[in-house]
Amino acid sequence: MEMRAIEDIAIGQDLTPPLRPLAFVLRDSALSSHCSACLSTLPPPEFPPFAPAFPQNPYHVPIDTPSPLYCSPSCSSLDSPLHLSSGEPHLHSLLLQSPTSTWNDDSSDLRLSLRLVHIFGKLPQHYRFSPKFPGSMSSDQKNGALERIAGLMTNRENLLFGENRNHQFQCSDEGDNSDENDENILERIREGAKVIAKARRMCLDENVNVEKQDEFVLEEMVLCLVLTNAVEVQDKSGCCIGVAVYVTAFSWINHSCSPNACYSFLMGLEDNVELPALRITPAAKSGCGNGYDNGFIMEGDVEKNGYGPRIIVRSIKAVNKGEEVTIAYTDLLQPKEMRRAELWSKYWFSCRCKRCGAMPEAYVDNAVQALSAANPESSDYKIEKLMQSFDNAVTDYLSSGDPIWCCKNLENLLTHGHLNNKTREPNEAKSPQKLKLHPYHYLSLNAYTALSSAYKVHASDLSVLNSDIETQKLEAFKMYKTSAAYSLLLAGAAHHLFTFESSLVTTVANFWMNAGESMLNLSRSFLWASFLNLSPTHLEFLSVSTQKCNCRCLGEECDEQVRMYIFLLSIHCLRYGALFSSICYGLSAEMNCYTTLGFLKEFA
Numbered sequence: 077m078e079m080r081a082i083e084d085i086a087i088g089q090d091l092t093p094p095l096r097p098l099a100f101v102l103r104d105s106a107l108s109s110h111c112s113a114c115l116s117t118l119p120p121p122e123f124p125p126f127a128p129a130f131p132q133n134p135y136h137v138p139i140d141t142p143s144p145l146y147c148s149p150s151c152s153s154l155d156s157p158l159h160l161s162s163g164e165p166h167l168h169s170l171l172l173q174s175p176t177s178t179w180n181d182d183s184s185d186l187r188l189s190l191r192l193v194h195i196f197g198k199l200p201q202h203y204r205f206s207p208k209f210p211g212s213m214s215s216d217q218k219n220g221a222l223e224r225i226a227g228l229m230t231n232r233e234n235l236l237f238g239e240n241r242n243h244q245f246q247c248s249d250e251g252d253n254s255d256e257n258d259e260n261i262l263e264r265i266r267e268g269a270k271v272i273a274k275a276r277r278m279c280l281d282e283n284v285n286v287e288k289q290d291e292f293v294l295e296e297m298v299l300c301l302v303l304t305n306a307v308e309v310q311d312k313s314g315c316c317i318g319v320a321v322y323v324t325a326f327s328w329i330n331h332s333c334s335p336n337a338c339y340s341f342l343m344g345l346e347d348n349v350e351l352p353a354l355r356i357t358p359a360a361k362s363g364c365g366n367g368y369d370n371g372f373i374m375e376g377d378v379e380k381n382g383y384g385p386r387i388i389v390r391s392i393k394a395v396n397k398g399e400e401v402t403i404a405y406t407d408l409l410q411p412k413e414m415r416r417a418e419l420w421s422k423y424w425f426s427c428r429c430k431r432c433g434a435m436p437e438a439y440v441d442n443a444v445q446a447l448s449a450a451n452p453e454s455s456d457y458k459i460e461k462l463m464q465s466f467d468n469a470v471t472d473y474l475s476s477g478d479p480i481w482c483c484k485n486l487e488n489l490l491t492h493g494h495l496n497n498k499t500r501e502p503n504e505a506k507s508p509q510k511l512k513l514h515p516y517h518y519l520s521l522n523a524y525t526a527l528s529s530a531y532k533v534h535a536s537d538l539s540v541l542n543s544d545i546e547t548q549k550l551e552a553f554k555m556y557k558t559s560a561a562y563s564l565l566l567a568g569a570a571h572h573l574f575t576f577e578s579s580l581v582t583t584v585a586n587f588w589m590n591a592g593e594s595m596l597n598l599s600r601s602f603l604w605a606s607f608l609n610l611s612p613t614h615l616e617f618l619s620v621s622t623q624k625c626n627c628r629c630l631g632e633e634c635d636e637q638v639r640m641y642i643f644l645l646s647i648h649c650l651r652y653g654a655l656f657s658s659i660c661y662g663l664s665a666e667m668n669c670y671t672t673l674g675f676l677k678e679f680a
């Protein structure tokens with residue numbers, strides 16, 4: 077199934093109204109920090125949020141389990157009934173009985189499945205299960221009709237029995253360790269489905285002995301449907317806080333590595349008064365009778381949840397009438413093999429989009445793997461080692477929180493490309509253990525992102541912890557500058573790639589906004605005061621900026637000027653970012669930027 081434009085559509089247009097999810101849940105990690113109904117951030121624990129406290133309370137959840145929390149009684153009354161009646165409260169104790177289960181890391185897919193089993197049970201019969209689905213894609217027809225619930229593909233045949241794998245392995249390289257992966261996913265789904273079935277039976281007070289596979293087929297189907305259709309819900313800062321499954325108007329949109337549409341979320345409970353029309357339609361709809369025949373359902377067709385993060389799809393390229401509308405399921409700045417590996421491990425399909433099939437390879441795919449002119453060719457072995465070193469530096473930073481060590485390591489890798497001395501290529505006596513990357517290389521781009529963040533974190537730690545010590549303030553100031561410089565470099569490098577692959581617009585929008593905000597914060601920093609009142613011991617640092625100044629001003633005035641230039645540059649980056657954001661997210665994104673700029677007027 078695929079979705080097509082019903083008319084010619086210009087760039088930067090809404091393709092759907094904001095669609096409510098069929099069901100959604102928070103990730104385990106966000107359960108204690110966000111409201112489970114409206115997803116707003118909860119106050120810190122000293123001021124307990126609206127925790128269900130007493131058994132007689134209607135929003136009570138019998139808990140020794142990580143339970144949902146709500147920001148208000150109304151949010152609790154919206155979400156608690158579904159939470160309780162789906163069997164979710166029993167899930168945690170069941171998972172505790174199998175401490176080695178991989179579902180213990182995050183149970184959100186299981187919780188989402190439980191909610192969907194409950195919701196699907198209430199759908200009219202014709203939506204529930206369509207083994208003979210009339211509108212399957214032609215490649216699927218070879219393998220027989222697909223299993224669907226409420227029109228949504230379960231993909232169970234593929235995930236569990238690998239019916240489509242033979243075809244997929246022919247056109248992908250992901251099959252190297254496929255046997256092991258196949259076993260893992262099979263076991264994981266079987267185990268997850270059993271737990272869902274048990275939680276459900278406990279809730280219904282039925283016999284919980286679920287051992288034979290045919291006793292949990294429905295649960296398997298729904299869990300596979302979640303793995304195939306669920307979308308990660310991100311907050312404003314891009315953090316994944318939840319997962320949701322949407323109606324077919326969204327879920328039938330296929331992936332492309334060069335998509336013509338993107339999506340974003342609207343949080344909160346309020347509904348828009350004027351809703352944009354749905355401008356896409358299922359490809360198989362014409363000739364298949366009405367929408368019910370092919371399972372195409374809009375949110376109004378099912379019992380309305382009335383809450384949850386709404387999703388909107390927007391065009392990021394002009395789309396012709398009848399053209400397929402596609403979105404990205406993965407990070408488009410990754411090289412082809414990484415995208416394919418991720419799509420395979422997460423969704424179990426081999427991408428058949430034009431960018432993946434392009435011969436010769438698209439410029440962007442070459443660029444994100446480019447090595448510097450010093451070593452234009454190098455073995456995969458060395459690149460893998462370098463990749464590991466980058467990963468280690470970032471992982472160490474995320475786990476130990478030592479930004480300085482991370483920055484040193486990453487800069488060393490970027491500048492010198494040093495590999496661990498012990499790392500030798502097999503059968504190679506003494507290879508020069510260096511590998512320098514091009515600034516567009518995906519590892520460089522990831523490193524700039526990490527460096528920008530790590531410098532900012534360290535600068536903020538320094539300025540808070542040692543706010544009275546002049547040298548520390550100066551150090552913090554330098555770090556803010558370095559962080560801003562890396563975010564600008566990142567925006568510039570990604571922008572170059574965007575000029576060749578316009579679907580990277582969402583990425584560059586975020587990078588330009590980040591660069592603008594970083595420089596804005598730098599120009600507004602109170603640390604300028606200490607920079608301007610430097611003692612003679614710091615003159616060396618001061619001279620770097622004054623030497624470059626052609627005006628005949630005094631050092632202090634000159635620094636004020638530098639500050640103003642940074643400020644002006646930040647405005648340009650923010651405006652540029654806002655322009656791109658308005659394509660991806662609509663006018664509200666642009667307005668947000670101008671609100672920031674409105675504030676800037678006072679500052680100027």
Ligand SMILES: C[S@@+](CC[C@H](N)C(=O)[O-])C[C@H]1O[C@@H](n2cnc3c(N)ncnc32)[C@H](O)[C@@H]1O
Nearest residue numbers: 077229304305327328329330331425426427428
């Ligand atoms: C969320 S569904 C999209 C709608 C789906 N085509 C359907 O018929 O319901 C995701 C599934 O669609 C298929 N799919 C999506 N994009 C694809 C692509 N670029 N190449 C191959 N298969 C794709 C895969 O089977 C994937 O698991």
